[in-house]
Ligand code: HEC
C-alpha cells in the first residue's frame with residue numbers, strides 16, 4: 546500500500562514546463578467564447594453554468610470534480626486567461642502538475658484565439674457561490690496509476706509541451722477547418738478516428754464508433770445525415786446515438802459551416818484502417 550501511494554504520487558507530482566504569459570482577454574470575443582464553450586462540451590463536466598460539477602463519485606475508485614471555471618476571489622481576467630491556457634493547451638494546474646481527467650490532449654490544438662475567446666466568456670460569468678468538493682483519488686485509481694494504467698487520465702502525459710498553440714483557427718468550411726475540429730473527436734474515437742475502447746469510459750461504455758469510410762454503415766451516410774445526427778442524436782436508420790458517452794448535444798451546437806468542414810475531413814479519411822487495428 547505504501548508502494549502504491551508513493552508510486553502514484555510520483556506520477557501525480559510530475560511537473561511539465563508550461564510557461565505562460567498572456568494579456569487580459571479581449572471582451573469583444575466573449576460571444577464567440579460562449580459558442581465554443583457550448584459546442585466543445587465544457588458543460589458536460591463543469592456544469593451548466595460552469596459553476597462546477599461532480600463528474601464521477603465512485604469509491605474506491607475516485608471522486609472527480611470539474612472545477613468552477615469563473616473568476617476566483619482576487620483573480621484578474623489576465624490570470625484567468627493564463628489558467629485557461631495552462632489547462633487547455635498543457636493540461637496542467639498552476640504548479641505545472643497534470644489535471645485529472647480533463648481531456649486536454651484533445652484541446653491542445655485549440656488556437657490562441659479560441660482559448661482567448663473562451664477566457665473572455667468565462668471571465669464574464671458571475672462568481673460561483675456554492676462550495677464544491679475537490680477531486681480525490683481512492684485506492685483503485687491509485688493502484689492503477691502506480692502500475693502505469695489509466696492511460697489518458699493524466700492529460701499532460703499525452704501532450705507535446707514544446708508545441709505552442711496556433712494563433713488562429715482555420716475557417717471557411719474547408720478541409721483544414723475540419724481537420725482542426727476533428728482533434729476534438731480523437732480523445733474518444735482515437736487519433737486515427739477508427740474508434741475503439743475509450744480510455745475513460747469505464748467497462749459499461751460502448752465502443753466509440755469507427756468514423757472512417759471503412760465502417761460500411763457510416764460510409765453510407767450523406768452530409769445531411771451527419772448534420773441531422775449531430776443535431777438530433779439519431780442515425781439515419783432511426784437508432785439513437787448514446788448521449789451519455791457521445792457528446793452530440795454539445796457538438797450539435799456547432800455551426801453548419803463547422804459541421805460541414807468536419808464532414809469533408811471525415812470523408813477524406815483513408816479507407817484501409819479498421820477499428821480492430823491500433
Ligand atoms: C470529460 C470532462 C471534462 C471536459 C469535457 C472538460 N473538462 Fe475541464 N476539467 C475537468 C476536470 C475533472 C478538471 C479538474 C481536474 C483536477 O481536479 O485535477 C478540469 C479542470 C479544468 C480547468 C482548470 C481549473 C483550475 O484548477 O484552474 C480549466 C481551466 C478547465 N478545466 C477548462 C475547461 C474548458 C474550457 C473545457 C471545454 C473546452 C473543459 N474544461 C472541458 C473535466 C473536464
Ligand code: HEC
Nearest residue numbers: 729730732733751752753754763785786787790791792796
Ligand atoms: C467523449 C467521447 C466522444 C467524443 C469526444 C466524440 N465521440 Fe462520437 N461517439 C462516441 C461514442 C461512445 C459513440 C458510440 C455511441 C453509441 O454506441 O451509441 C460515438 C458515436 C458517434 C457517431 C455515430 C456513428 C455510428 O453510426 O455509430 C458519430 C457520427 C460520431 N460519434 C461523431 C463524432 C464527432 C464528429 C466527434 C468530434 C467532433 C465525436 N464524435 C466526439 C464518443 C465520443
